[in-house]
Amino acid sequence: MPPRENDNTWVFPGPVSAQTLRDINGDFAAYEKSTQEIMRSYGGVESGVSTVELELEGNRAKEVRITDIAIRPRCREPLKAALFDNSPQGSAETVQIGYDLDRDSVFAQESKVVDGAPLPQLTGNYFASRKYTLKLGEQVTFRLSTVTRERYCEYTFRVEFIADGNVGSIDIDDQGRPFQVTALVTRSGQLDCSAYQQIHQPSERGWTRVAPSSACPR
Numbered sequence: 001m002p003p004r005e006n007d008n009t010w011v012f013p014g015p016v017s018a019q020t021l022r023d024i025n026g027d028f029a030a031y032e033k034s035t036q037e038i039m040r041s042y043g044g045v046e047s048g049v050s051t052v053e054l055e056l057e058g059n060r061a062k063e064v065r066i067t068d069i070a071i072r073p074r075c076r077e078p079l080k081a082a083l084f085d086n087s088p089q090g091s092a093e094t095v096q097i098g099y100d101l102d103r104d105s106v107f108a109q110e111s112k113v114v115d116g117a118p119l120p121q122l123t124g125n126y127f128a129s130r131k132y133t134l135k136l137g138e139q140v141t142f143r144l145s146t147v148t149r150e151r152y153c154e155y156t157f158r159v160e161f162i163a164d165g166n167v168g169s170i171d172i173d174d175q176g177r178p179f180q181v182t183a184l185v186t187r188s189g190q191l192d193c194s195a196y197q198q199i200h201q202p203s204e205r206g207w208t209r210v211a212p213s214s215a216c217p218r
Contacts, residue, residue, distance in 0.1 A: 045180045048181070052179060064134045073101050073155040074155065075153040078150070087216075097111060098111035147181075152180075155181075156171055
């Protein structure tokens with residue numbers, strides 16, 4: 001999974017203990033890992049948008065035709081345990097393919113960056129007008145982003161293809177586990193910190209736990 005470019009807000013599925021918070025801050029102080037590596041290693045889930053880079057290579061003598069990259073999500077209410085709030089300061093990342101997890105039917109769509117918006121805008125049906133073929137040794141990289149404003153979702157991808165005249169598929173997950181993304185809880189369009197059990201914000205000493213309130217501390 002590539003690093004997030006403009007947002008380091010994370011949500012944990014359960015409360016974070018004082019010891020775990022010290023361990024997280026210790027990892028940040030060591031400067032040996034990226035924010036993404038640290039937060040994911042402790043169970044943090046990306047908020048709003050999560051991006052996966054998928055590299056495919058042709059390994060057959062005849063061309064392989066990629067017909068779709070489908071998504072298989074399982075969703076429920078957004079996570080509300082421990083919020084690490086470092087809200088985005090810029091616009092959405094540039095992505096190639098996007099999936100709107102708030103739709104009833106989720107499929108690959110065109111992704112468009114909107115100035116000032118933290119999430120990409122998704123439109124159309126990406127694979128309806130595009131097909132990819134891979135010759136032996138040829139490579140292609142897809143940048144896949146999932147977007148949600150309403151839910152917590154676990155998901156995997158399924159690459160569908162035609163090879164030697166036969167239809168096939170390959171399932172893609174996060175090293176044996178599903179990928180994850182969660183929406184942030186909002187009220188009147190603003191992040192609602194009172195919805196979370198714990199609130200953490202960056203400070204000179206690392207992440208500091210603060211008292212939950214309806215207006216997020218700044």
